[in-house]
Amino acid sequence: MSLRSIAQFDFVAADLHLDAAGYWFRANPSPSSMALLERIKDCARMLSKAGSLQRTKALECMAGALGFTNWHTLNAHLSKPDSFSGEVTNNWLDRLKHSIILMVDTPPDLALPASQIAAFKDFAEKLSRLSGCPVDTILDKVCAGLCGASNWMSVETRSPLQTTEPLYRFEIDSLEPNSGRFIESPACAQLIDELDSIYQDATTEDQIRKARIWIEQTLVRQPGFLEGGLCLAQIHYDTTEGDLRLALNTIERFIKQTEALIPTGFRGKILWGWVSNRFYHRMLWLRMNIHQQADWMREALKGARKQLRLNPSDNLGVRYIYPLMLLETEQYEKALKAARLPKESGHQVAWIKSFCLYATGNKPKFIKELTTALFDLPVLRQILLDGAEEVAEENWYRGVIPSMDVLHQYAWPAYLSVPGLAQACIEFLSEPLVKQAEAELAEYWRGFWQKGDQAQGNYTGYETLKMKWQRVIEQHFAAC
Secondary structure (H helix, E strand, C coil), X not given: CCHHHCCHHHXXXXXCCCCXXXXXXXXXXXXXXXXXXXXHHHHHHHHHHHHCCCHHHHHHHHHHHCCCCCHHHHXXXXXXXXXXXXXXXXXXXXXXXXXXXXXXXXXXXXXXXXXXXXXXHHHHHHHHHHHCCCHHHHHHHHHHHHCCCCCHHHHHCCCHHHCCCCCEEEEECCCCCCEEEEEECHHHHHHHHXXXXXXXXXXXXHHHHHHHHHHHHHHHXXXXXXXXXXXXHHHHHHHXXXXXXXXXHHHHHHHHHHHCCCCCCCCCECCCCCHHHHHHHHHHHHHHHHHHHCCCHHHHHHHHHHHHHHCCCCCCCHHHHHHHHHHHCCCHHHHHHHCCCCCCCCHHHHHHHHHHHHHCCCHHHHHHHHHHHHHHCCCHHHHHCCCCCCCCHHHCCCCCCCCHHHHHHHHHHHHHHCCCHHHHHXXXXXXXXXXXXXXXXXXXXXXXXXXXXHCCCCHHHHHHHHHHHHHHHHHHHHHC
C-alpha cells in the first residue's frame, strides 16, 4: 500500500494514539458519525455555557474550529454515511481529521500523550479565535470537560501514579483451566512504558542511578508496581558489591506480592507465551541466580524446578543449568537424567552432557560429547583452561551463540566440584590430535564463509570433516 492510498485521517489518528478510529469509521460509518456528532454537540453546550454564547453560535464556532465553513456543512457531512453504497472514501474521512481529538476518552488515572495535549491546545486556540472566549477558559470548561475533569491543569498532570485501582490481577484461562496469566491495568501499562524508557537502555552509572531513583519514588506511590520491584532488585543484584542480601530481600518481597494474586490452590501453568507473565518468570530467574551466587543450592534447585513446572517450554533456558546445579550438589545420576534433552544436540547441550557423563563414569561418551562441544564452541578451550590459552575471536563459535555468561556462571562450579573432571578436560585439550582437529576445522570454517571466488568448501563439507575428526578422536581415546 502506498502512502498516497492512506487517508490523512489515519496519519493524524496514529499521531494522537487513536489508531482504531479509522477502522471504526470504515466498519461502522453511521454509528461512528453519530457518536462524533453527539460529542461535538456536547462541546458546543460547554462552550455556550463557558462563553455565554447562544447555542447556535457555539455550534458555528465548533464547525469552524473543526475545518468546516458552517454548522450546516458539518452536520450534512456527518449525515452522509446513511447514503453510502460502498466503502468510506478517504476524501470523506479526511474532512474529519481535525475532529479526531474530540474522540479522546482517557480514564482519569492515565496520562495523556504529549500529542493529545498539543492537539487539545491547538483546538482551544482555534475555538477561542472564533468565539472570543479566552483560551484558558476553553481549556478549563470545554477540553477538560471532554476529558471528564474539572479543570485543564488536572488533565495535564494526570499520571498512572494517581490510580487507586490494582495494577495487576490474575486470570485463569476459561478454555484451559490448567493455565493462567497476569493482566495489567491500563495505568500499569503506562508505568511499564515509562520504566522501559528510563531503565532498559541505562548503561552508565549515572543512568542506572537515575533509573533507581525513579523506581524507588514510583514504588512509594505505587508499592504494587511489580515490574518496578523486579528492576530494582536487578539493579541491587548488578551493582551491590559482594552483598546479595538487598537484592534477595527485594525480589522476595515482590515475588510474594505477585504470588498473592494467584488464587489459592492453583497449580497450573503460567506460560511465558503470555507477555504479561514474563515479569514473573524473570523474578524467579533472578531469585535463582541470587541463590546460586550465594551458594544456597537447595533453594536454587527448588527455584529451577518451579520454573520448569510453570513453563515447560522453558524460554529462559533453565533446563541447561539445572543439570549443572545437580552436578555441583553431587547428584550425578539426577544430573545425567536432566541433561538427556532428547530433542536437542550440539552446542551447550553436548558441553553439559559431557560433564554429566564423566561424573557418572562413562568416559567414552564423555569424550564423544566433549568433542562435539569443542567443535561447536571453540571458546570452550579458553573456558576450561581458565584463560591459559586464548582462542582467536573469530573462531569462538560455530553458528548459534548460547548465553555464555549464564552458562559459565553455572558450569564453572560444576567443573571444579566433580572430582577429576577438570584434569580429564585439560588432558583432552592437551592431546595433539585434538589441537590438529581444531586447527583444520577452523581453517575450513573460515574458507567457506569468504565471498565470491575466495570461498572454499561449503557447510556440508565442514560437517563431513567434523564427523571424520569426531570418529578419529573417539577411536584414539578408546585405544588409550
